[in-house]
Amino acid sequence: MKGYSNGESMLTKKLVIPFIVSASFIYLIPSPPLACSTARHRPHCASPAPTAAPRSWGSLNDPSDHLNIKNALRDLKLQKMSRAKADEDDYWNSSKFTLAFTFDEEDDDYTRLKESKKAVNSISALADEDDDDDDVEKVSWSGEPVGSISWSVKETASKLRPAGDSRELGFPKISASPSLPKNNSVYSLSSLFKAKTKVGGMLSSSDSFSDTPARHYAPELRKPKCEYKDYISNWSPQETILKMQQGKVVSLERFQSLQDKMLLLDKAVDGHDGNIITAILIYLKRSLCKEVLFRELVGRETALRHYIHYLKESGEQKVLLDLFRALGRTEDEALLQYKHHLTITDENKRRDFLKTCLGLPFSPEDSLHVQDHYTLLERQIIIEENDKQVERTGQSDVFKRFPRKASILNMPLITTLYYSCFYHYSEPEGTYSSPANIRRTFKLAEKQYFLTALAARAKLKAWTDVDSLFTTRNWLGFTKKKSPVAFQRVLDILHKNNAPVQVLEVYVNLLEDLELKINMAHKFKCHDVIINTYRDTKDKKQLLGYQKKFDMSSAEHKKIADVLNNSQIRWKN
């Protein structure tokens, strides 16, 4: 008790702010060695800091002070506990703007303290409301230029923070927080937020200190703005996330230990706001080496997906590849690398790049596809070069009649086959550009080949080629029309290519379903088929009806008349 009051009275007599400084350094106590050692490593932290700071550093380095303050803290805790236990719940839930501490000692200093705190807290409610335009808030979340005063001040603050935060991680040294489960300041920002992990009692109560806009209380003692930042942005991870969600500018530089960083990330993930999660990840990307960050992202699925998305969006392919590699996501890695070929415009370079892709860890089936892609482009380059030459010199008739509209480079396989059926149909299998060669090399199914060849030859109106596509000869030498796709589909394709009725007729006749046959025949105006079908089904009525569609002088009219006059037919109607 004594040490505490002595230490404090010295400060409070002079300023309010220094009190806050030392109050905030109370939470350092659980792990003074950490704070001290970091302070030693960064001597520059203390030097530019204004008046109050050296004092606090000084007392920090003084072991006797530690002891005293520790004692004071314990005493304080005990007092509070005994007093507040009974109606604790009600009290902490109802009194909105009261501190977690109650300092009702007779001691002069305490009374003064109590008053000042009360005052400060009552204004902090006001201050918090209009803190949108409060200069104090406007600290770049991404940090000031390194080496500036505000930067170093923040460095100082971050030295102070980690030890406090580490309570939440349950470091062995901390004994205070578990014994004070209810010790949350109701006013603390974290209580506004439905937090899963409540911040330790001492911590948040003094957070309301640090939130205190002290200048309202003692404006004449206002310190340079930059200095407020460190006290005021001295938020817990939870509060930091909340502030960020409200669109306020916060500083993340304080979160230096890995535990703090990960706590911050986890809080961000709990907040379900991708914007914030990404912001934290950007900070982590800057302040952690890749290996550590990647390692920590394993098992943090949401954060990981945000990170991957961010890397994709910002075009950091190298980092992304490293990440996939570190995670053992080899297929993702391979696909990402493969995708790079799309950015290469020169076909030879693209082919060479695809060749390097062949060794990538694709799944077995994908690896075959990539192999095909490479082979295809290789062939296309050869075909393109050759055909350009042929077209230019005008050696080939088909190129003259149907000049190429575009190059065949980078076209899909089926398009290439179509092209080859169009321009190189009769070539022997030995040439790269022959349809047979393409079909064999890429192991195309009969149906794929058939449909493509049909479309190409029909486009050229090479009806004999079309016909021979269907013709199979059995061992006795009989020919038969066969198709791997329904004849209806064949008709569709032929019709689209303006096949003449004579050609269509052949395939309409091959339809087995009578109704479909009649429909198709009507659609394509295959009169002979219709007449013959009605004759075969002995449907006089339909035939008579159909006859009316023609002129008396037309051949169809005559043909129908002939059929109708045929006495051999026994009409069904």
Place this chain on the structure above:
Amino acid sequence: MSPHATRRVFTSKGQTDGCSPPLSLIPMAQSIRRDSPELPDFSLLKRLARDQLIYLLEQLPGRKDLFIDADLMSPLDRIANVSTLKQHEVDKLYKVEYKPIVSTSDQLCFLIRPRLQSVKWICDVVNADKAAGKFRRYKLIFTPQKFYACENVLEEQGIFGDVTTDEWGFHLLPLDDDIISLELPEFFRDYFLDGNQRWVRTAGCVLHLLHSLYGPFSKVYGIGRCSKMAYESWREQVEEGEQKGRDGEIGSVFLFDRDVDYVTPMCSQVVYEGLVDDIFRIKCGCVEFGPEVTSSDKSLKVMLNSQDKVFNQIRNEHFSNVFGFLSQKAKNLQTAYDKRCGMDIKQIKTFVSEELKGLKQEHRLLSLHIGASESMMKKKTKQEFQELLKTEHSLLEGFDIRECITFIEEHINRQCSMIESLRLLCLLSLTENGLLSKDYKSMKAQYLQSYGVDHLPTFANLKQLGILVEQPTGETLTAMENKVGKLVNDRAAGKLTDAFSSLAKKSHFRALSRRLNLVLERDGWTGLEEVTRLLNGQEFAASGCSEADGKARSDTQRTILVMFLGGCTFSEISALRFLGKEKGYKFIIVTTAITNSARLIEALLDNRA
């Protein structure tokens, strides 16, 4: 007139529970049906957005050039016009094209979505100016919000501080009386494919905005993880700000994640509005009809909403009914015109002053929609479309699967529409709980052969999303059922959809959002707890903040806000309108964007650099 009368009958009966009486008590559904309540006035949202934009423009006083993100142009058009911008000293307007700029103005304003690419481009612009020694003032307005990642780009590119940034909270664009859109098509890919939650808070903001303008809501229901997060985000925002107590205009709120049902949006749309969207692409409530529709040499941009009286009558109808309706309408119009024969001078004068304008307007609209129908008929009565519909139908019913596969294969082999082929594959996978391994491999290979191996990453995306997958092999059915429990549930819901459809004698309403329908079927809105139990995990139901009572309440209770996270289709909207009409509810649809099968598939493509 009559709607009000009927409603009064009901409210006087004092039915405040918001439940329909048991069906058995209803002698004739038609005669006793309650009318849907009036909708809240959402034009307020437009005014708010416009005022805020003007305020932001005035923050950069003086003449300035404005660069607008391409996909913000249409939404902007709907709330402000060029003269509004000119009034606030916008000199020239440019589209963001990621190219060097030609502007000579010394003040540049950028109105963009928070995308890194746009911000990087702006950085290039600023740095180019710096290099050229040109001094300008720059202002970036992000809408609906800025992201830290964007500011990070500004910082990295060394122009943080050289530009000012602002946020334009243009969250909601009312597309029609009952449709409000966030106009965020990227929501779908960002959240459902990439697992990025950056729009979750935006969704929460939207709820907050609607809540503070038209709330308080009485109950909030949701299905899906994103819905839950959006709900929580909204609750947080409500807690941050004070809520003034007043009578709400909206009763219950339903939140749906798009991934709850992918089957419906993967189907061809058959209601008029949906079909227009599938074929001509409705953009921001506006469609461009080409010369083939207008039967003139130029194309025409037309707003499609309830203001268009003709459209309003056919938008929710099955396409096959539309033609008959339109021709009847044309006949009526003719009769109305013919009236003027045999009129005396005075009558003609009244006719001209009172009726002619309306008739002319109707005439214009009618010929437009007839033109559109004809054009669609031409495309859709083709044999192919019939076959396509048949295949979809078979897939939904689960029969003739081999035939369907053959059809899809040929579709791919013939290099028909790349998007359509992928859509059919997804539909096959969704309805069959994945493809057999050999089918998957063979179809994927054929697809890559027809449309390019570049699509490999697209297949990875579809797999990631779970809409085009291989059936896991070697697992027992029960284990698999567990794994794809969601889909199994969907099928059950699908059955209900069908049952509902036939009940309603509107077989074309198969496009109902299945889950929603399940909820509605169990309905009275009371059996809902049971439903939420039925659907495991991600579902929630929560009471809202206030309990209004009396007459106001019964109307409010029947105004239901349905929010789709990840987009919804016009078919789904039609289905909701239909249900609303049947049951006396009024649905307000809030969606992150209007979508359809093609847009969904396009969002998942990954064959571009």
